[in-house]
Amino acid sequence: MKTLLDVENLSVTFPTRSGSFEAVRGVSFSLGQERLGIVGESGSGKSLTGRAILRLIRPPGKLQATAMRLEGDDLLAMSDRQMRAVRGRRISMVMQDPKFSLNPVMRVGEQIVEAYRQSSGGGRKERKQRALAMLESVAIRDPERVFNAYPHEMSGGMGQRIMIAMMLIPDPRILIADEPTSALDVTVQMQVLNIMDKLVSERGMGLIFISHDLNLVSSFCDRVLIMYAGRVVESCRADQLYDAKHPYTRGLLNSLPRLDAPRDRLAVLKRDPSWREPLAAQIPTSGMPDE
């Protein structure tokens, strides 16, 4: 499998009054044309890992890595200008809440056309045609109406689908989705996931899917990284997540209430300080697709 992204020993630190705080510590993984899930609880550093790939760590936060390569190009060595070209064109990001990602005073259509103009040019008419086609491809039934609407007139699911549509316009190699569906109702959630799923498999993109929902990640992704306290504590095939070995992963799974396995009391996760330490065993940095 072709490797799209290669991250080695990534860490993100923030200075605090008492020394520095390492929010992400020595994370290594590689991404091919697959759906890679990153799960963890709040504060585990999963979102920061996603942002760090795009070098979107705000000062005073500091990003360090042994290597971070996108199809062989060194992301760490790039100038800010080159990095801007990478963001959106080669790696796109979808955030949790579409409300904060769309410009509220611009019509949806204008924003999509603008995205086309920046990425590929083409005539006005052509750009509009492509925008409408794009809206249709994310299962929006009435693209013409949505094209002329303002973001606040959209429902959450609609907004998120538009965001995904926009992120895919420049035909990026990698899509980073940070909790893209947790603000959505479950039924809409499935729709959005299906769209992402189809786009990823049709275009051969790599998807990094950041989520706290173990159930969702195990059913949606190919491979999962489990993060705890800024470290990857375990990495496994998504369909084998329920057979995970690490006590933290096991603890998380056991603490989930399940309809198919009712219990009087839920298991409570007892955190072991040793989970914070680096793993003795080497984490396999690339997994196999399940075929």
Next chain:
Amino acid sequence: MSVSLGEWLNDESPTSRSQARFSSIYHGWIEFKANRLALLGLIILIVLVLVAAFAPLLSPHDPFEQNLANRLAPLGTDGHVFGTDSLGRDILSRLIYGSRITLYIVGLVALIAPVAGLFIGTVAGYIGGWVDIVLMRFTDIFLAFPRLVLALAFVAALGAGIENAVLAIALTAWPPYARIARAETLSIRRSDYISAVKLQGAGALRIITRHIWPLCIASLVVRITLDMAGIILAAAGLGFLGLGARPPSPEWGAMIAEGRRFILDFWWVATIPGIAIFIVSLAFNLLGDGLRDLLDPKSGGAS
């Protein structure tokens, strides 16, 4: 069982109400201290208070003592560091005594205007409906007049004098506070913690005074300190126009007004009190900026 003061203040699980309070004040102070400019502002204001308190000890001369033989002495004259004014009074002494008047003005306005504004704004915002409409239109009427002109009208009606000037400034200064307090209240009143206390059967008065006021006060304090400069200038302006402090009162604005006649030949007579006003206004602004960073309720409290 001996614990150092620092440990006591930094204790993550305080054991009494007072320890929790002191510890939260202490952490606020640490954060405030990190802002050098705000600290400078605070120091200047503390100095001002000390100067006002010990004016009789600090001033080299009686501020009202005239000496026509030595009028309009320049800076650095023997015994008169900042020179003398048109009646030969020592400018430094007058500045020192004037600080009392400045503090008096600032203190009184800070006592009247924000309290009135807080009360009207929170009541209007919390109760809503016609109470809100009536109170806010009333506020709008006051807001629609230029402040100094309105103050002039009040002083004209009440008579010139420092107390009336203060009253006039306070009466013109409250509407912005009412607006801020109302805006804060509107965003607070629908929050879950207000709903939660309603579910305990708390009445409107209790919710406003115990739950809404503490959150509004932060933004008001910031606004007051930032407005103080304007209030000092307004008081000075009234003094300058002869409607505030009456001669021979050493109010800083009135001192500038007196010095105006000689500004071309004896520049220091007007400039020195001008610099004093500038420094104190600046100090309030710096302090206000620091407090804004510290007290902003949106930043989630001092942490």
Next chain:
Amino acid sequence: MSDVQGIDIADLNVWFGQGPERVDAVQSVSFTVDKGASVGLVGESGSGKSTILRAITGLAGSWSGSMMVGGEKLGRKRSKAFYNKVQMVFQDPYASLHPRHSVDQVLSETLSLHGLKDIDRRIIKLLDDVGLGTAFRFRYPHQLSGGQRQRVAIARALASEPSILLLDEPTSALDVSVQAEILNLLSDLRDERGLTYLMVSHNLAVVGHLCESVLVMQNGQIVELLSIEDLRAQQASHPYTQQLLKSSLGFVRDVPRQT
């Protein structure tokens, strides 16, 4: 007829605004919760499930119909005695605690509002009951984690020793491991105190864990009442409930995967 000590709601309508701006959030909803029972209300955002809780507590707009809660027929205003019997836990523990009030202040005010004596002892007991301990008594919300905040919110709701707790998505803002702790706490408290729960959630597994039956809401109406056995057996008659059940199992691919 149902037990009058529980919740008996008949033909409840709740609406906001007037005239053309009127929004009917809840439309002719009827259900009962027996004393000591736990019932879940599930549905999507905007389905009116939280509005029902707010209508019961008197926090939501205008309503019609009849509500019997804790043996009391509810009118326009809620009596003090009502708040002694019925309390609510809110969704977001980051928004339900006053940012400048310490745990001690929150609890002592609540206790004194209910006219209870012996406040010091009661605070210690409450903190102990929700598993916090006295070390947390004088902390401010910003010194607490999400789960600890939710425990404080539960302690506040329990202060007046109510018999009915309305739970508005009490764990949806929390991590799964913390969610387990809070759900355990809620079921322990129910056993100890014989509480009646009406819980709103969008998570079928959470409702399935804590409740005996589930009301499914869509567009302001109740579309189905399911026993927990039917829910676990995935036996639902309404297509919307079936869809909810299907999505609770995780993601299912529309088409067979290519490659």
